[in-house]
Amino acid sequence: MKFDRSGVNALMEITSRPELVFVRGQGSWLEDHTGKRYLDFVQGWAVNCLGHCPPEVVKAINEQSARLINPSPAFYNEPSMELAKRLTGASCFDRIFFANSGAEANEGAIKLARKWGRLNRKGAFKIITFDHSFHGRTIATMSASGKPGWDTLFAPQVEGFPKADLNDLDSVRALIDDQTVAIMLEPIQGEAGVIPATREFMQGLRKLADDHGLLLIVDEVQTGMGRTGKLFAYELSGITPDIMTLGKGIGGGVPLAALCAREAVSCFEHGDQGGTYNGNPLMTAAGVAVFDTLTAPGFMDEVNARARQLSEGLLALSAQWGMQGERGEGLLRALMLDRNDGAAIVETARDWMPEGMLLNAPRPNLLRFMPALNVTAGEIDLMLQRLDEVIGKVRAA
Template identity: 80%
Template sequence: MKFSQTDANALMEITSRPELMFVRGSGSWLEDNNGKRYLDFIQGWAVNCLGHCPAPVVKAVNEQAAKLINPSPAFYNQPSIELATRLAGASCFDRIFFANSGAEANEGAIKLARKWGQINRKGAYKIITFDHSFHGRTLATMSASGKPGWDKIFAPQVDGFPKADLNDLDSVRALIDDQTVAVMLEPVQGEGGVIPATAEFLRELRRLTQERGLLLIVDEVQTGMGRTGKLFAYEHAGIEPDIMTLGKGIGAGVPLAALCAREAVSCFKHGDQGGTYNGNPLMTAVGVAVFDTLTAPGFMESVNARADQLSRGLNELSAKWGMKGERGQGLLRALIMDRDDGTAIVDAAREALPEGMLLNSPRPNLLRFMPALNVSADEVAQMLQRLDAVIKQLRG
């Protein structure tokens, strides 16, 4: 299959793409239109939690597509009930609303918090978020995000998202007023540079929000579904949030997300929330297959073993090349470099022969690693070895 840039120009230009086209994938590997293979440590930005074309997902899609695809969210369907029951049973939440993307789930969380504020806090609507956070690309979720420059792109922003500093409780406390309804954060800021909220900060934040009668919303679009070594990242701190959003890994590559809330917060009235494809049986059947795979005996132990291996290997590379260490949780990790050559490393790794490698550099001095949760020990070792060779090639 030949790649044609002329044909590709029919796609709207939204990002810079290399002139290659992927045609198939299996596990941790992708293959392009020229037959070249790539070791994938991006996995759709932590989306493909079971790798490319995993057997449980393929089986679920094939079987469900032959039975029922979308009867409309105006009716119940069995896979959505099964997945909602599993998520509620494994978490501190009681009610689940299914969506198509993390941004849509976060938009729903914002709406739910504001609705709760109308009912319980005299119309309070402000949601405190954090600098360098990322919550999506809708107008409201871009406004909630703390990504530099986003306040100007599609101005004016949606009002009501004052920004605090992660791991600084005083900065949160200083922003609370009588119009505040909630605090919303990522347990690990992914796009911001793989910066974890400390367990102590999360516990203090939960205490503060409870004392002030505010909701606590955790955006687990990237951290949820096993990415940090537990099914949900909030579990590391031993807290119970009021609202949680899920995306990416919940569908292992298909468009699926979830808004999860405790019963006392679930205040939508009929017509307040909906969506044409929300909770359709084709996608939620995949979600059931993914959930059952992630919660099978021994799976999380393997995730944590590979996370330890990756962390150790990155620290060894850091020491060898005079870098500044690594950070993260589970299989969401970053190598902190001593210079701004992240893009050069990403390009060189992708273009390497005979096989390439896919890495991500969210900041010029940072590499982010988001492999499949079932990545093998050999594949982690291969990635570390190849990364060392690329760094040597560029730095001599």
């Protein structure tokens, strides 16, 4: 298969892409148009929680597509109800609204919190978020995010998102006023470089929210669905949020997300929320397959075993190369480099070897790892071995 330049020119230019076309994938491996294989430790930015083309998801999609694809969200469908029951049964939440992307789920969380504020806090609408956070690419979720420069990129912003500092409870407390309705955060800031909120900070936020009558919203688009070694990252802190958003891994590769809320917060009225494709049976059938796989006996034990292996391997590499260590939870981890050669390592890993490797550098001095949750011990060892070789190649040059 030749690289199709006319196809490239037909696509809107929104990011820099290498001149390769992926044509098939299985598990932790991808293959491009030339037949070259790649060990994938990005997995669509933590989307493919069971790897590429997992048999469980493929089977669910094939069977559901022959039965019913989209009857309209104005009607009930069986897979959406089955997935909603599973999510509420496994969490502290009572109600689920299905969406198509994490940004859309976060938009829903913002709307729900503001509606709750109008009903319960005299119109309070401000939601405290955090510097360096990432909540999506819609206008409202970009305004909620703390990425540098996003406050002017598509100005004017949506108002009402004052920014605090992660793991600094006093910085949150200082922003609370009579117009504050909620606090919203990622339990681990992924785009910022895999920075976890501490257990103490999460617990402090819950108490602060309770003391002031505020909602606590956890954006688990990246951390949810087993990524941190628990089904949901909020469980690591032993707290009960009021609202949670899910995306990425919930569909195992298909467009699916969820807005989850406790009963007391579920104040949408008819017409407040909706969407043409939301909760359609094709996507939610895939979600059921993903959920049942993640919650099967022993699956999360294996995730945590692989997480320990990856952490220990990254620490060994760090010590060998004089780097700054590693951090993260479960199979969302980062290697902190001692210099700004992250992009060079990513490019060399992809292109240099006969078999490539896909890595991610969200910061110049940091590599992020988001393998499939069913990655094998052998695949982690292979990645670590090849990463060592790639670092040597980059730094020799």
